[in-house]
Amino acid sequence: MASWDKDPVLRVEHVTMRFGGLTAVKDLSFTAGRGEVTALIGPNGAGKTTVFNCITGFYKPTTGMFALHHRDGAVHLLERMPDFRIARTAKVARTFQNIRLFGGMTVLENLLVAQHTPLMIASGMTVLGILGLSRYRNAEREAVDRARYWLEQTRLLDRADDPAADLPYGDQRRLEIARAMCTGPELLCLDEPAAGLNPRESLELNKLLLGIREREGTSILLIEHDMSVVMEISDHVVVLEYGTKISDGTPAEVKNDPRVIAAYLGVDDEEVEKVEHQLDAMAEDAR
Numbered sequence: 001m002a003s004w005d006k007d008p009v010l011r012v013e014h015v016t017m018r019f020g021g022l023t024a025v026k027d028l029s030f031t032a033g034r035g036e037v038t039a040l041i042g043p044n045g046a047g048k049t050t051v052f053n054c055i056t057g058f059y060k061p062t063t064g065m066f067a068l069h070h071r072d073g074a075v076h077l078l079e080r081m082p083d084f085r086i087a088r089t090a091k092v093a094r095t096f097q098n099i100r101l102f103g104g105m106t107v108l109e110n111l112l113v114a115q116h117t118p119l120m121i122a123s124g125m126t127v128l129g130i131l132g133l134s135r136y137r138n139a140e141r142e143a144v145d146r147a148r149y150w151l152e153q154t155r156l157l158d159r160a161d162d163p164a165a166d167l168p169y170g171d172q173r174r175l176e177i178a179r180a181m182c183t184g185p186e187l188l189c190l191d192e193p194a195a196g197l198n199p200r201e202s203l204e205l206n207k208l209l210l211g212i213r214e215r216e217g218t219s220i221l222l223i224e225h226d227m228s229v230v231m232e233i234s235d236h237v238v239v240l241e242y243g244t245k246i247s248d249g250t251p252a253e254v255k256n257d258p259r260v261i262a263a264y265l266g267v268d269d270e271e272v273e274k275v276e277h278q279l280d281a282m283a284e285d286a287r
């Protein structure tokens with residue numbers, strides 16, 4: 001049994017998402033393992049972002065289930081929860097394909113805003129609480145410490161007081177990851193984190209993500225077009241094409257799967273069908 005099936009953090013079961021007449025995701029099932037990096041890959045328009053948008057509550061799937069398993073055994077059915085509860089209760093954090101920071105706020109402020117909810121809870125939701133309660137002051141100190149920790153991990157500490165919009169592109173991408181990590185997620189969803197990075201920044205991103213997996217034990221689900229990132233850091237790769245899963249396995253298994261090769265080489269549909277027939281015949285022979 002694959003490691004991701006033994007101890008899953010996320011189980012996606014028979015998910016279909018339709019937009020009017022267009023089926024963006026078709027009967028998709030896969031599992032993401034706890035403490036592992038799972039990559040969701042596929043050509044443009046394959047349905048990857050739609051899956052992310054369903055996981056984080058931006059869309060509700062037409063049918064199907066997303067079960068998020070916490071370490072304490074609690075299971076959250078994401079498709080039944082509003083998006084703020086997916087973030088707060090199920091503890092799923094995400095970054096976006098296009099960076100969405102508060103550009104006018106400082107780098108540090110971006111990380112403190114991300115921790116707004118625990119701070120408000122500590123205040124008892126009252127102004128007096130904010131002014132007087134030691135509980136609030138402790139929570140505030142913890143929020144600053146956590147922000148500082150993630151600024152160190154992402155090598156952004158020296159830019160803490162600069163407006164986020166002033167950071168170079170690669171730094172902004174790392175800040176987005178720091179912001180998501182400040183919420184203490186069970187599952188971190190990253191939408192094309194390597195997009196627009198140069199090779200050096202890409203290597204640095206790999207190190208950061210592997211560090212998050214090793215040190216924090218955070219499970220990561222990743223959409224990525226950069227195959228050097230996918231092959232280097234993933235434990236498990238799921239491949240979509242036209243909304244359907246065409247392959248699912250370790251990076252080495254997926255890389256050598258003729259269906260994946262065909263999908264990525266952009267051969268015409270007839271050719272893909274031919275390869276599929278060959279594969280089916282081989283599977284038949286093997287039985």
Ligand SMILES: Nc1ncnc2c1ncn2[C@@H]1O[C@H](COP(=O)(O)OP(=O)(O)OP(=O)(O)O)[C@@H](O)[C@H]1O
Pocket residue numbers: 019022023024042043044045046047048049050051
């Ligand atoms: N809100 C929407 N309304 C209608 N169609 C949509 C919507 N969102 C996505 N789609 C369609 O669903 C399909 C899958 O899109 P999606 O963005 O999920 O693909 P993707 O694999 O993330 O692509 P890319 O790699 O280019 O980001 C596409 O045909 C897209 O046009």
